[in-house]
Amino acid sequence: MTKHLILLVALSSAAPSWGQEATKFDRSVMSAENFEARIPRPAQDKVAEEKLAALKEKTSKRPNILWLVVDDMGFGDPGCFGGGTLAGASTPNIDRLAAEGLRLTSCYSQQTCTPTRSAILTGRLPIRTGLTRPILAGDKITANPWADEVSLPKLLSDAGYFTLLTGKWHVGEAEGMRPHDVGFDEFYGYYPAQKEISQRVDVRRFPGLVLNPERLAAFEAVGPTDYLTHGFKGGETKELQQIQSTEDMSKADQVLTEFTVEQIKKLAAGDKPFFIEHCFMKVHCDNFAHPEYAGKSEAKYPYKDAVHEVDSHVGDILQTLADAGVLDNTLVFFTSDNGPQMDGWPDAGYTPFRGAKGTTWEGGVRIPGIAYWKGMIAPGRTSDGLFDLMDLFGVGLTLAGVSTDKLPAERYYDFVDQTSFLLAADGQSKREAVYFWWGKELMACRMKEYKVHVKVVMSQAPHMHIDLATVHDVGLAPWFFNLYLDPKEEMTVGHRLDPWMVTVLGKLKAHGATLKKYPPKDIGL
Known part of the structure; x- marks a missing residue:
């Protein structure tokens, strides 16, 4: 079993339920089992509600x-x-x-x-x-x-x-x-x-x-x-x-x-x-x-x-x-x-x-x-x-x-x-993570400024990211980037430079687990 899979099995960073205190790194909490966890922002929610109410009255x-x-x-x-x-x-x-x-x-x-x-x-x-x-052209949709x-x-x-x-x-x-x-x-x-x-x-x-x-x-x-x-x-x-x-x-x-x-x-x-x-x-x-x-x-x-x-x-x-x-x-x-x-x-x-x-x-x-x-x-x-x-x-x-x-x-x-x-006016995002899929393959997760890849698309020629590209597992360890240091995703920081790789991997694992209770549809694509 590869190292990153061992880490995934060992760790689950499923978000706490609504009303519980969020962890210091993962601030998101669940409002319901079937909704993506979000970061509570009650003060700015109130501001938005008041602005919308005033506009509707006007x-x-x-x-x-x-x-x-x-x-x-x-x-x-x-x-x-x-x-x-x-x-x-x-x-x-x-x-x-x-x-x-x-x-x-x-x-x-x-x-x-x-x-x-x-x-x-x-x-x-x-x-x-x-x-x-x-x-x-030529696709046969089954549903x-x-x-x-x-x-x-x-x-x-x-x-x-x-x-x-x-x-x-x-x-x-x-x-x-x-x-x-x-x-x-x-x-x-x-x-x-x-x-x-x-x-x-x-x-x-x-x-x-x-x-x-x-x-x-x-x-x-x-x-x-x-x-x-x-x-x-x-x-x-x-x-x-x-x-x-x-x-x-x-x-x-x-x-x-x-x-x-x-x-x-x-x-x-x-x-x-x-x-x-x-x-x-x-x-x-x-x-x-x-x-x-x-x-x-x-x-x-x-x-x-x-x-x-x-x-x-x-x-x-x-x-x-x-x-x-x-x-x-x-x-x-x-x-x-x-x-x-x-x-x-x-x-x-x-x-x-x-x-x-x-x-x-x-x-x-x-x-x-x-x-x-x-x-x-x-x-x-x-x-x-x-x-x-x-x-x-x-x-x-x-x-x-x-x-x-x-x-x-x-x-x-x-x-x-x-x-x-x-x-x-000073609104902050309520999203803690973004998940990336390629077809039916779970590929990556961005959380804060970090992005972890467990699979990657590799171009085999300049500019050929679709017609001459392949999907690869990343190997012994996930590819872990700090997008503030390296927005081009050229050099991993890994566990040697940053302590959060396992946490972001846990976030990705928790996301993948939602597909067990809520299975994907297959329409023949």
Whole structure:
């Protein structure tokens, strides 16, 4: 038995029950057996409650919620996270959002898009829902993972919100798995990622597919739809414009942004609060520059032009909120669904960290996170407190006044309600640890500034973190990093330099043990 496994067997750091004094290192406590432990912050919780109550009295309605989710943007792409002009694409609107809100420097996603997109809507890790990787052409799903899940848009819709998803979905397009089947009142967008659509018409990159009628017909038989789709709760679904060229693909985000802008104008004038998840198609490869944005970035490359375009659309959406008079009653959260897809380089983003999309190194899962709310979130804040994108699920419930009693008791929930972290002027994170999975493999855990790996993804060539990479056990001892000393995860501190390795391993073990009582789903992926 390897040394790190011996340590795991010897130690359990399961959090104490609610009301007991937390250990000095692990501050989290359990509020219920089936919820992730969280750090008690009663003072800041009271501040958040008072701010929300005062706002409701002023506006007589629940606050709006807007998520802006970019596809495959790297941590270092926005200027406010070290990129911008330095990385060849200025991002003035995203930078302004950060300057006037809360910049989260330890914000985490899953390592690929489908797992992240499902996790933020269910508050549950992908290992629990079965959505452990993207659903690709030819996949045979054996069960609908959404059939027994309770999604955030459903809970918010039931609570009186109008719920809309604009843009990329990528969490299933079969009947029963579409956005308007799982809780959204309306869907306007595309089911798959850009490349899965554009490869049908991109003769320069995919001549073996585009110029071979037989193979193209075979792909069309199993591939995802290439239509802009408009769906409504209840099942009504319309296929609108088909993507017939790379220029059509280049204009998709403009079309989607125009739709969101018009919806905000209409919804702001209505009686219902709204929840909008606006998911950009860009900057997932393959990127094709919109004619109006081609060459507008400093770098002039298609990826950089795409970043510049996304930034422009962020500005358009924020200006619409301001013009509609709802900026001070809308929580805006900007982020990416995972790290950059370096396998598409140079059509790929920038991260200062090791690894990229498809890995559980920081480069794959540490992403930009910005929370903005005029008058509610103090401007100019920066925090390195842990924030998992699943925590948006808990924030959404709180803002909508939805009790966790609405959630099935037989399920385990991994989100932490971070509302007070965002709203209190000196708010601190209530999350003690973030857990990282690759498919069905438990890989790593971050706790405070420490990160322990028991399995790692190793690239076998530069930038090849998916198509030419392997998963390895770490060997005699876990790989234990202090991310404040070594954010690139290049040199372990191990037990020779730091006493907390065993404690963080115990946290990881306690997390793994939750899968025994609350077993994962298998949907055939």
